[in-house]
Amino acid sequence: MQTFNLSDYLLQYLDKTSATPRNRQLYRLLRQAILDRVLPADTRLPSSRDLASELLISRNTVLYAYEQLLAEGYVEARTGSGTFVANTVPDAIYLPVESAVRKKSGASKAQLSQRGHRLVAQAAAAPRQWGAFVPGVPDVTQFPHRVWNSLQSKIWRKPAISVLTYGQGGGHQGLREAVAEYLKVSRSVACEADQVVITNGIHQSIDLCLRLLSDPGDVAWVEDPCYWGARNLLAASGVRLRPVRVDAEGICPDAADLAEVPRFIFVTPSHQYPLGMVMSLARRRSLLEYARQHGCWIIEDDYDSEFRYGGRPLASLQGMDSAERVLYMGTFSKTMFPGLRLGYLVLPAILSQSFVTGMEELHRSGQASLQATMAEFMTQGHFNSHIRRMRLLYGARLEILQQEITRHFELSQVCAVGSDAGLHLTLRLPAQCDDRQIAREALAQGIAVRPLSSYYQDASHTESGLVLGYACVEEARIAPAFALLAAVIRLHL
Template identity: 80%
Template sequence: MRTFNLSDYLLQYLDKTSDTPRNRQLYRLMRQAILDRVLPPDTRLPSSRDLANELQISRNTVLYAYEQLLAEGYVEARAGSGTYVADTVPDTVFMPPTPRGSNAAVSDWAQLSQRGHRLVAHAGASPQQWGAFVPGVPDVTRFPHKIWSSLQSKIWRNPAVATLTYGGGGGYQPLREVVAEYLKGSRSVDCEAGQVVITNGIHQSIDLCLRLLSDPGDVAWVEDPCYWGARNLLTASGITIRPIRVDPEGICPDHADLAVVPRFIFVTPSHQYPLGMVMSLARRRSLLEYAKTHGCWIIEDDYDSEFRYNGRPLASLQGMDSDERVLYMGTFSKTMFPGLRLGYLVLPPSLKQPFVTGMEELHRSGQAPLQATMAEFMIQGHFSSHIRKMRLLYGARLEILQQEIARHFADDVQVVGTDAGLHLALRLPEKCDDQLIAGQAREQGVIVRPLSSYYHVPDSRNAGLVLGYACVNDANIAPAFDVLARIIRRHL
């Protein structure tokens, strides 16, 4: 079992935008971790130099925190061997609990399992899910809710008994059928309805794959940078992540990577998340060949390929797989609305039955009235017509945003990932602290994600910002970008 990772934890909670000096924050976080026994007695602390390097802060900041902990008896120095967490914690454990805030989160940790710790330590979901420039959120105000509501009412007027009992693990059969047809037609996925399992989204699809196909300690290759949600689910399951760099053709393992055969290869071949490139045909072939030779599972996350503005999308990786190595997953979060919580997982034929059973055992199946409404929405053509309308809308918003970026920065920043999806990425010069920029933007009501945070090890060489444009009204794009541009300009 993997142990608590001190620097990951500190990186998560150190707040660069806080008024509290960094050395005080570090001291408090470590003290709380000791009190909560997530840093148990006798744990050897990393040397101040190593910790400073890992956190990319000055050694003096770490030395202050260590000295304070030493003075208060939380740690002890052992001659010639280093600094250790003390056996007996000081009386301050009886002090009133720390107020809610970053330190309080540590107290809550004490009750968690190792798996829970890992999940919470890497949490990435933003509390803000709407407005300029929240990435990955469609314009839910344009959803044709009247059509949806009338389809739903019709189903509820005379609901079949089978829609109100526990359902089968694969989901509502007509939805499985229409999803299979849709994927065959639009994504060249090679499947029939029996291979489709309806889930409540990609997160659940990944979780199901991990529960049924992995054991702690297995290795997963993950694109670097990658989707924070996938990384978090893998980490929480005790999977050892091997970050693999991406080049313009997609995931690009080197010789050392190839020697570490993974259980899973997690990829976004249609639209790399968050940088936006499409995996080349040659790279797809090599990946499939490698997976076949070594018996790896490829997880294909096809989260937003419906929205392509330039060039034709390549068909799914799953459609090229003749050896049953690909688990394909998609979502209605982007094409419909995220609150719907519906997605689909397409399994190789050999896995379909265990997955249907696994879904039943883990989650019990249901939501048939919702799934029946979704099926009708697709069968009656509303789904494809909504996608067509939204593609035009988002394409226009993307153009406005690109014009604004060009107007403010000309060639000072590089824009990537503009061919498809609901977001783009701005690459910033190395000297820019993207976390700080994101924090300052948040204070002024503009939400962006620092690009470096999508990398396995956040690094100033990967400074940038990820901007979603789909959920921003045309008229709000320029004023919101003005605010952001002013902040960025101060850091250039």
């Protein structure tokens, strides 16, 4: 289980841009951690000097917070040995508190099922979802909201009964058709509309696959490194994860991997997450053949391949599959905006009706007016033109970031990989660099990056690096933000 790291937690939640003074923020965060018993009685708090230097804030800020906690009885000073969480904390502890600390730390372990505990203890979603260099977030300020608004208003002028009553498990029929058409043309996905299930994103698509196709103890291959969200969902469901290395051609199972036949193979063939390579044709063929021979399900996560800056657009793995072993999933989180929460799952024909029924039973499909608007947005051509416009914008931002990287570093020290597509690139760092520490120090400077090592499961081949999103950073902000990050990195080279 993850252990609670006080300075990581404080760094994540201290907000430099907030109007609330930092000493008040620190006091409240510590108080909440004590109330949630994440900092249990008798825990020794770090010295004010140490905490100030870890958080890169002044010692007075920490002293203020400690004194306030002392005055209110949350902590006590023990002469010569430091500041400790008090044994009896004020009455507020009896109030039901639900906070970020409780959610992240698994503090309520006693009340959760094993599955619930696995899910919560591994949670890795960042509280910050905007700005330099948050990975995986598109520029939502560019979304053509007026067009969207007029399409939506038209639907609401005289809403159809089908938009207002209980929905069908597969989602709004018009959207299923529009998605099938789009995927056939743009991604060479072989499908008809009744194989498409509209979900609220890739997370829900994975969850649905797991609920309908997995039993506890089944084995799932995951790329190592891989997307933390998928890994956590798989692990929480009771599936046994087998991390499989990737090389320049994508997932690269060795003899030991092949010997233990998995139920699932989770891959990102068009743009490996987070390293960015494309799975080679040879690797695609052998993976499909292995899945056919052994009856495995391949889960193809095609999360951001609409944004390709070099070379030809790539076809999906699903389009090459003649044995119906691939479950293909995509999302509107990157092409539209993440708050929309819409995605799609394309199923082999033999599974589609069961998935429609499963979706109905689990989630009672809804959001029909939203889905109808999305369908109109696609069929009227706005979707394709928005993608085209964003591809140019992100391509320009990528170029600026690449220039900054080469301006600040020699290629032999720090190099960018995986930048042919998507909304992020990965900076590889020398092996001795502690990327988690760099990410912490960068966050204290207002720069959010994810350490590459945190995407690995097998510690024996972890690499050091940083995952940087550039799509949601204005052009003028890229150079100054990268200069701050570069200064932090330089301290560790």
